[in-house]
Amino acid sequence: MRIDQASNPVLEKSFRFSLAVIEFSQELVSRKKYRMADQIFRSGTSIGANIRESQNTDSRSDFIRKLKVAAKEADETAYRLELCNSSPHYPGNDQLASELHEIIKILSKIIGTLKRNANPRRE
Numbered sequence: 001m002r003i004d005q006a007s008n009p010v011l012e013k014s015f016r017f018s019l020a021v022i023e024f025s026q027e028l029v030s031r032k033k034y035r036m037a038d039q040i041f042r043s044g045t046s047i048g049a050n051i052r053e054s055q056n057t058d059s060r061s062d063f064i065r066k067l068k069v070a071a072k073e074a075d076e077t078a079y080r081l082e083l084c085n086s087s088p089h090y091p092g093n094d095q096l097a098s099e100l101h102e103i104i105k106i107l108s109k110i111i112g113t114l115k116r117n118a119n120p121r122r123e
Contacts, residue, residue, distance in 0.1 A: 010106045011055070014048035014070070017099050021045055021077075024093050033090060040080050046073040047103065064114050071107045074100060 021044030028037035047070050054066035078100055085092035 008055075010051055010103065010110065011048070013099070013103050013106070014051045017096075017103060018045045018048040020096055020099065024096055027091055028084075031091065036080065036084065036090065040077060040084075043073045043076040043080065044100075046070075047077065047100075051107075060114065060118060064111060064118075067107055067111050067114075071104065071111065074104045074107065078104065 021040060025037040025041040025044075028034075028040065050066050050070035050073060054063050054070070057063040057066060078097065081093065081097045081100065084090040085094065085097060
């Protein structure tokens, strides 16, 4: 069964981001930047994989846990993209960093909302 990405913005954005990560990784490989290509490929595509996996969890806590893993992978990817953008020895990709920033904001909002709804204040 295929999950409808069009009806879920974070799934759609993370899928498109993964495709862009694959392209950027190929650019890094063509410049013989193999280690960075591998690291960005792994963490960058893991974001969408964890978000997708979260769609099939059995509990709210497992759902949140998967989204937190995706957020951690996003932070790692952001760090590596910052390195590329800041180093004169690596190609930069501001568009990729911008797309990732959007995904991070969405994940933070979802996680924060789920946590607040799970622990409502009692008055």
